[in-house]
Amino acid sequence: MTEVVVHIYDVTNSGSEKTNNTILQINRFFKDGIGLGGIFHSAIQVYGDEEWSYGYCEQGTGVFSCPSTKNPMYTYREKIVLGKTDCTIFMVNQILRELSREWPGHTYDLLSKNCNHFCDVLCDRLGVPKLPGWVNRFAHAGDTALEVAGNTAMRVKQAKTELVSASKVAYRFLSNITSNVTNGSPQQRPGTLGSSENGSLRLQGSWFKGLLNTAKPSTSTEIEDRDEDATNHAIPNQQNKQSRDSVPIHPTAFG
Secondary structure, eight states: OEEEEEEEEEOOOSSOHHHHHHHHHHHIIIIIITSOOOOEEEEEEOSSSEEEEEOOOSSSBOEEEEETTOOTTSEEEEEEEEEEEOOOHHHHHHHHHHHHHHOBGGGOBTTTBSHHHHHHHHHHHHTSOOOOGGGSHHHHHHHHHHHHHHHHHHHHHHHHHHHHHHHHHHHHHHHHHHHHHHHOOTTSOTTOOSSTTHHHHHHHHHHHHHHHHHHSOOOHHHHHHHHHHHHHHTSTTOGGGSOGGGSOOOGGGGO
């Protein structure tokens, strides 16, 4: 068994002294002040004096090593003992070869696949606890925020598409109703289908016209007309004598 150590650095490789100082201040406040987290680089040391980590490169693996606590790109902060691994040095070398193939440098992502994510995977393979939550908390928060924003944007886009489609359907439906109510053919029996499409549209228009008619208060003449029409319907072969246009269509006739 051997000890597994994580080395933590402040990320001060921006190339700007002002930016680097700002990061140091952020880390002091959010980590040292309130224990929340910060912007950190991490590397794992197991067997020997080298530490292992992951970073961006255009070609080849992103896994690399350097003398422990001596990474020249960052400002060293502290080390944390994570536990002891049962892996032999041979097994550790095998794990590192596998990770070198699995973690190419061009797949590096600041929020979702950075050095801290790599160290978590390496710790898992070694059978020791992962990094403390504060080490990579800012990256996790940023990745979650991007995911939420992306999902929200997709839902808004989908809602807009559905709204436009619904508006087009409603427009065609209302346009057809207007056409049928104002220019409906007297030869077309309300509620019957002339063709699969036009019949359906006439049905909708007739239903709407009937709905409007039933919403009007009935006059004595209309009541008499309904009674007369009901009588005529009771006599076979006499339906054509009564004008169909004088009888309002009740919407329940169409289910």
